[in-house]
Amino acid sequence: MKKLVVDSWTEKKLRKGVQLLDGKDFSDLPFDNQLAELVSKRGDLLGTAYLSPQQKGIGWLISRQRQVLDESYFEDIFQKARAKRQSLEQSERTTAYRLFNQDGDDFGGLTVDRYGDFALFSWYNAFVFSQKEMIIKAFRTVFPDLVGAYEKVRFRGQSYDSAHLYGQEAPPVFSILENGVSYQVFLNDGLMTGIFLDQRPVRQELINGLATGKRVLNLFSYTAAFSVAAAMGGAAETTSVDLAKRSLELSKAHFEANHLRTENHRFVVMDVFSYFKYARRHEQQFELIIIDPPSFARNKKQTFSVQKDYHKLIQEALTLLSPQGTLIASTNASNMTVEQFRKEIEKGFAAQKHHYSKLQQLPSDFAVNKHDERSNYLKVFTIKVK
Ligand code: SAH
Numbered sequence: 001m002k003k004l005v006v007d008s009w010t011e012k013k014l015r016k017g018v019q020l021l022d023g024k025d026f027s028d029l030p031f032d033n034q035l036a037e038l039v040s041k042r043g044d045l046l047g048t049a050y051l052s053p054q055q056k057g058i059g060w061l062i063s064r065q066r067q068v069l070d071e072s073y074f075e076d077i078f079q080k081a082r083a084k085r086q087s088l089e090q091s092e093r094t095t096a097y098r099l100f101n102q103d104g105d106d107f108g109g110l111t112v113d114r115y116g117d118f119a120l121f122s123w124y125n126a127f128v129f130s131q132k133e134m135i136i137k138a139f140r141t142v143f144p145d146l147v148g149a150y151e152k153v154r155f156r157g158q159s160y161d162s163a164h165l166y167g168q169e170a171p172p173v174f175s176i177l178e179n180g181v182s183y184q185v186f187l188n189d190g191l192m193t194g195i196f197l198d199q200r201p202v203r204q205e206l207i208n209g210l211a212t213g214k215r216v217l218n219l220f221s222y223t224a225a226f227s228v229a230a231a232m233g234g235a236a237e238t239t240s241v242d243l244a245k246r247s248l249e250l251s252k253a254h255f256e257a258n259h260l261r262t263e264n265h266r267f268v269v270m271d272v273f274s275y276f277k278y279a280r281r282h283e284q285q286f287e288l289i290i291i292d293p294p295s296f297a298r299n300k301k302q303t304f305s306v307q308k309d310y311h312k313l314i315q316e317a318l319t320l321l322s323p324q325g326t327l328i329a330s331t332n333a334s335n336m337t338v339e340q341f342r343k344e345i346e347k348g349f350a351a352q353k354h355h356y357s358k359l360q361q362l363p364s365d366f367a368v369n370k371h372d373e374r375s376n377y378l379k380v381f382t383i384k385v386k
Helices: 009-016 071-084 086-090 126-130 132-141 197-210 225-232 244-256 272-281 306-320 338-351
Strands: 001-007 034-038 045-051 059-063 095-101 109-114 118-123 149-151 162-167 174-178 181-185 217-220 237-242 266-268 285-291 296-298 303-305 323-332 358-361 381-384
Touching: 009 045, 009 303, 034 071, 045 095, 071 086, 071 132, 095 149, 095 237, 095 244, 118 132, 126 132, 132 197, 162 323, 181 244, 197 303, 197 323, 197 381, 217 225, 217 272, 217 306, 225 237, 225 244, 225 306, 244 266, 244 358, 285 306, 296 381, 306 338, 323 338, 338 381
Parallel strands: 001 034, 118 149, 217 237, 217 285, 237 266, 285 323
Antiparallel strands: 034 045, 045 059, 095 109, 109 118, 149 162, 174 181, 296 303, 323 381, 358 381
8 A cells, every 4th residue: 555644734633533635735646546554754654545636625534544445344334324323214204314424424535315215325536436336335235225226426527427326216206204394306317306415403493493483585495495394394484586497396396295285385486686686675574584505606697605705695685584583594615614604694794784692503414523624514503683
């Protein structure tokens, strides 16, 4: 196995528990897509890593020892991951959740989600992809009860992004349960599946009283999963806004799957910034507004990036919020820290001369690496406005 010497800064980081490797950890990278032993300047073994560039970082530490990758290595990490999620596995009210989450389960670059009786693998770099056969074999030993699997390719270099992987094929669209609520999902249509599993804690809050009796506005609603959860939690009405036309049909399907009548639930296909103007013109007000934009978006007129522009969303949303209303502000931008996100929120409040009485971060749903803030990429605040 090749050896790579790391500087003292990187050594400290790795000893602290960080697993994600950055380009700046190495002065030059002589190779990629293989394993390497990382050693300190003094020559101490720090562990085994694999190097393979992906959207974030250039590789992952996978063990603190000298490690070969074989089936038993993967069986072991899958077994540990399964044990961690026993309570979810036993629940009859939830049949979809993340089974394996990158460095939260001690192997970065791979996630596996469960959707009912099917597994969904996501490969985040070429190295993990190259280990696919072994990973699947180990997975099937630990999860023999899952009847089939699909895959998503989340790095550049393959000619496809979604495919059937093994076992039975799932119906093109089927229902999963989350906290007793039905959602319609699809496993082989692009990179999305109809639901973002990481938002389960938010949907849980919405079911458990946060939305009761309220008029709810759901911005960047995709398939309106938040609106369905709010409706199931007794919301008086919901309005879901998304630019994509296909969101309409998918949103209605979620509502129908739960036998919810759609009279009090509206679906608007519109740019969010145009919707702000429209809603102000019609003097609409909401008691709960949910904001969950993509990290980066471009339309005909403008580009939007969470890092630079989130405050504008807060500022605009505040103009539509009833007195003492609640905002849910969410972002999955991994290039932004919790503190930077909080600052963006505060900038929006300052621009409207508004204040909040309580700002609370919701816990992460997926197992994350506690020693690396970047592992907890999803940041969600509930904000009670004064
Ligand atoms: N909140 C959703 C996920 C949002 S995904 C959920 O929990 O399921 C991001 C969505 O934003 C996509 O559906 C995309 O179509 C939509 N979108 C992107 N730019 C937009 C814009 N300017 N106005 C409205 N919707 C937009």
